[in-house]
Amino acid sequence: MIEFDAVTKRYPDGTVAVDSVDLHVPSGKITVLVGPSGCGKTTSLRMINRMVEPTGGRILIDGTDTNTSDPATLRRGIGYVIQHAGLFPHRTVVDNVATVPILLGWRRKKARQRAMELLELVGLPPELSDRYPSQLSGGQQQRVGVARALGADPPIMLMDEPFSAVDPVVRESLQDEFLRLQQDLGKTIVFVTHDIDEAIKLGDQVAVFQAGGHLAQVATPPDLLADPADDFVAGFVGKDRGYRALSFTPADGLPLEKEPTVEVGADAEVARRTSVEGWVLVLDDARRPQGWLDVSRLTGEDEVTPTVLHRGGTVASATGSLRGALDAALSSPTGRGVIVDDIGALLGTVRPAQVLVQIENAAAEAEARH
Amino acid sequence: MIGEFLQWFTDPVHWTGQDGIPNRLLEHLGYSVLALVIAAAIGIALGLYVGHTGKGTFMVAGFANALRALPSLGLLFLVTLVLLDALPNTLGQFLPALLVLVILAVPPILTSTYAGVQNVDPAARDAAYGMGMTGREVLVKVEAPCALPLVFSGLRSAMLQIVSTATLAAWVGLGGLGRLLQDGQSVQDYPQMLAGAVLVALLALVMEALLAGVQRFSVPRGLTGRGARRARATTASEVTKPTFSTEPEDEPVAAR
Amino acid sequence: MDWLEVVVLFLQHLWLSVVPLLLGLAVAIPLGWLARRYRRLYAPMLGVTGLAYTIPSLALFVALPVILGTQILSPVNVVVALTIYTLALLVRTVADGLGAVPDDVRQAALAMGYRPLPRFLRVELPVAVPVIGAGLRVAAVSNVSLVTVSALLGVPQLGALFVDGLNRAYLAPLITGIVLCVVLALLLDGLILLGTRALTPWQRERGAT
Numbered sequence: 001m002i003e004f005d006a007v008t009k010r011y012p013d014g015t016v017a018v019d020s021v022d023l024h025v026p027s028g029k030i031t032v033l034v035g036p037s038g039c040g041k042t043t044s045l046r047m048i049n050r051m052v053e054p055t056g057g058r059i060l061i062d063g064t065d066t067n068t069s070d071p072a073t074l075r076r077g078i079g080y081v082i083q084h085a086g087l088f089p090h091r092t093v094v095d096n097v098a099t100v101p102i103l104l105g106w107r108r109k110k111a112r113q114r115a116m117e118l119l120e121l122v123g124l125p126p127e128l129s130d131r132y133p134s135q136l137s138g139g140q141q142q143r144v145g146v147a148r149a150l151g152a153d154p155p156i157m158l159m160d161e162p163f164s165a166v167d168p169v170v171r172e173s174l175q176d177e178f179l180r181l182q183q184d185l186g187k188t189i190v191f192v193t194h195d196i197d198e199a200i201k202l203g204d205q206v207a208v209f210q211a212g213g214h215l216a217q218v219a220t221p222p223d224l225l226a227d228p229a230d231d232f233v234a235g236f237v238g239k240d241r242g243y244r245a246l247s248f249t250p251a252d253g254l255p256l257e258k259e260p261t262v263e264v265g266a267d268a269e270v271a272r273r274t275s276v277e278g279w280v281l282v283l284d285d286a287r288r289p290q291g292w293l294d295v296s297r298l299t300g301e302d303e304v305t306p307t308v309l310h311r312g313g314t315v316a317s318a319t320g321s322l323r324g325a326l327d328a329a330l331s332s333p334t335g336r337g338v339i340v341d342d343i344g345a346l347l348g349t350v351r352p353a354q355v356l357v358q359i360e361n362a363a364a365e366a367e368a369r370h
Numbered sequence: 371m372i373g374e375f376l377q378w379f380t381d382p383v384h385w386t387g388q389d390g391i392p393n394r395l396l397e398h399l400g401y402s403v404l405a406l407v408i409a410a411a412i413g414i415a416l417g418l419y420v421g422h423t424g425k426g427t428f429m430v431a432g433f434a435n436a437l438r439a440l441p442s443l444g445l446l447f448l449v450t451l452v453l454l455d456a457l458p459n460t461l462g463q464f465l466p467a468l469l470v471l472v473i474l475a476v477p478p479i480l481t482s483t484y485a486g487v488q489n490v491d492p493a494a495r496d497a498a499y500g501m502g503m504t505g506r507e508v509l510v511k512v513e514a515p516c517a518l519p520l521v522f523s524g525l526r527s528a529m530l531q532i533v534s535t536a537t538l539a540a541w542v543g544l545g546g547l548g549r550l551l552q553d554g555q556s557v558q559d560y561p562q563m564l565a566g567a568v569l570v571a572l573l574a575l576v577m578e579a580l581l582a583g584v585q586r587f588s589v590p591r592g593l594t595g596r597g598a599r600r601a602r603a604t605t606a607s608e609v610t611k612p613t614f615s616t617e618p619e620d621e622p623v624a625a626r
Numbered sequence: 627m628d629w630l631e632v633v634v635l636f637l638q639h640l641w642l643s644v645v646p647l648l649l650g651l652a653v654a655i656p657l658g659w660l661a662r663r664y665r666r667l668y669a670p671m672l673g674v675t676g677l678a679y680t681i682p683s684l685a686l687f688v689a690l691p692v693i694l695g696t697q698i699l700s701p702v703n704v705v706v707a708l709t710i711y712t713l714a715l716l717v718r719t720v721a722d723g724l725g726a727v728p729d730d731v732r733q734a735a736l737a738m739g740y741r742p743l744p745r746f747l748r749v750e751l752p753v754a755v756p757v758i759g760a761g762l763r764v765a766a767v768s769n770v771s772l773v774t775v776s777a778l779l780g781v782p783q784l785g786a787l788f789v790d791g792l793n794r795a796y797l798a799p800l801i802t803g804i805v806l807c808v809v810l811a812l813l814l815d816g817l818i819l820l821g822t823r824a825l826t827p828w829q830r831e832r833g834a835t
Contacts, residue, residue: 051736076739086734090752090828100738132828148738158737372692438764439811441771443778443785444804447792451800534682541778541792551688555779564692567685578680 008056032203040213079149256348398546409475417483482524486517650712658720719761723754759822
């Protein structure tokens with residue numbers, strides 16, 4: 001557990017980077033510090049391991065004032081991941097990961113062994129261990145950065161925009177893996193980002209910072225979306241927060257309709273007969289949806305091929321959120337949103353109106369619980 | 371020792387005539403400036419040409435490196451010995467040394483000028499072509515001014531090289547301040563040698579300061595980068611990355 | 627020409643070129659570190675070393691005995707003068723090389739709990755090796771050429787062959803001297819290049835995926 005007790009950072013020129021922040025970071029949870037640039041979120045993060053010294057207040061880790069410990073020793077017990085990974089270019093991947101254990105006095109062999117385990121943990125193949133950082137992709141470097149921070153199995157991890165320098169697709173997969181990893185590891189994580197969507201996706205608790213180092217609101221992501229504390233938070237959280245809040249409402253219980261389907265390779269005539277309102281859903285042999293087929297486009301073909309399929313619609317998981325279900329319904333060319341199970345096989349379809357009914361029901365239930 | 375040195379220095383005998391300090395100083399200065407002007411004409415012209423056209427780039431690098439490994443003293447003696455018989459007496463004392471000074475001074479000017487043109491922000495060059503400048507106009511109005519800081523750093527290293535080597539040229543009969551050293555050595559007159567050494571060092575420092583001053587006045591203010599961030603790893607120079615403080619279509623205004 | 631004598635001159639030349647190189651590097655590393663650590667020192671430090679660099683070599687060889695109390699013929703003058711030149715070149719190189727260490731690498735080392743000296747020796751200095759190596763090559767080649775000048779004062783090394791050639795108006799020793807100087811310069815240059823490569827396997831492997 002990390003506690004900020006009226007923590008202030010004021011620079012000699014009078015600039016206040018962090019203004020009397022009180023914050024409680026619970027153990028084993030992800031706390032995201034989010035805000036526009038220059039709001040003091042990174043400074044706050046760096047004060048935890050004394051990369052920046054506070055000018056007022058104190059920071060307690062499990063009840064101990066960080067000011068009383070030696071900075072280098074303190075840092076060795078706290079994992080730190082930064083934006084561009086900050087890997088040491090002159091050391092191989094495995095030696096990068098083994099850095100902190102060796103600093104802690106482990107024998108080299110044991111440290112490397114530990115490093116290899118960590119590389120596996122973050123999903124890097126062992127053959128990459130002898131490479132140098134410059135030979136890795138951005139996403140791989142970031143994984144090494146995470147593995148290196150986990151080196152001495154620190155209970156606390158500080159992460160400063162760790163995923164913002166990679167492209168959006170890689171970022172999303174890194175985020176998903178990060179959440180999976182955290183489920184197993186249960187670290188106390190402080191995560192800095194300027195991206196409110198990332199904050200909402202990853203945080204158990206989100207702390208919104210405002211220019212001048214002022215802490216505007218601390219809340220769980222659903223509460224933040226549902227009830228922003230002031231105009232600044234409301235504006236920062238964004239205009240479509242009502243829609244985004246649906247991310248936290250489970251999609252289970254949606255009334256699904258049975259959808260007539262054909263498989264890839266089916267006879268064109270069969271597809272025509274099966275279609276409803278001119279469209280038919282095409283599956284592969286594992287009943288995974290491949291796309292909608294506009295049967296009027298079946299002119300020359302004898303059978304259904306993947307090339308003629310419409311691919312605009314999104315697919316939602318029944319165990320996902322109402323946001324996904326609504327998006328599937330809205331993006332489908334037929335107005336029938338495709339819902340699948342955990343392994344991606346078709347369960348049925350749902351129309352936008354039905355999702356809206358479910359949203360209203362969920363809201364009423366929440367109201368009743370209050 | 372210091373006393374003898376001061377005594378030598380203040381002795382009026384050493385301030386007049388052909389062997390006097392003023393004459394030796396003027397000789398040294400004359401050869402140095404002449405060599406610098408010739409080397410600058412060759413080096414800047416070639417550097418701008420290579421930098422602008424991109425032709426002969428590999429030659430610039432090879433040429434500069436090869437000449438750096440050549441010992442200037444050896445080169446001076448070799449050229450003198452080879453040309454001595456081929457030239458009439460007066461020219462024979464003067465031309466080989468001048469030739470060597472120019473040979474040694476061209477590479478730093480050439481490579482710096484070339485690097486200066488190469489370092490011009492490609493966006494500025496593109497913008498210049500984009501608003502309809504011809505190749506010659508781009509060279510004169512954009513590339514050459516932007517290259518100025520590096521050209522000057524080339525001129526300064528060339529000047530150091532020339533003043534230093536011109537001292538050695540006393541041993542092949544060129545005159546100049548090196549004569550004080552050479553004459554002093556031949557008669558074991560250390561105070562005289564020390565006087566020569568101090569004068570040569572002073573001359574080098576003054577020339578360096580002079581060129582630094584000219585550079586300050588002639589390089590467009592937008593390029594001096596005072597207060598701007600330092601460039602990463604520029605070649606052999608204290609020059610900052612060229613940044614425009616004005617719109618690209620304005621020609622950079624000279625400082626003060 | 628006595629070949630044994632030439633070999634001795636070559637070795638003397640080697641010694642006079644390399645010792646200042648090592649001394650200069652040894653002093654330039656802490657000075658370069660200081661110039662980075664305390665930014666205010668950067669400009670004055672480069673100014674002073676730059677000023678020293680401005681002084682022509684022959685003048686420095688002649689002036690040093692007054693300061694050091696050595697004989698004018700003493701090789702110590704040459705070693706000290708060339709150490710000053712090497713230092714002037716390398717202080718900037720070391721400072722700039724350390725400055726080119728990516729900030730995220732520096733930050734990461736700090737965050738992982740490196741104390742200042744190990745951080746410098748195990749992270750920042752190794753990462754700066756390519757830049758420092760490049761500067762060292764320039765200094766080595768320049769030293770080989772500058773050493774020859776001391777032949778005018780009678781310090782024995784390959785430059786003595788130039789003086790001999792000029793005095794006897796005889797090309798053979800002159801050309802031998804020049805060739806051996808170039809060979810020595812290229813030799814040192816190549817050795818430093820190899821050393822730099824050996825210390826930076828991570829540079830060679832770059833992009834070799």
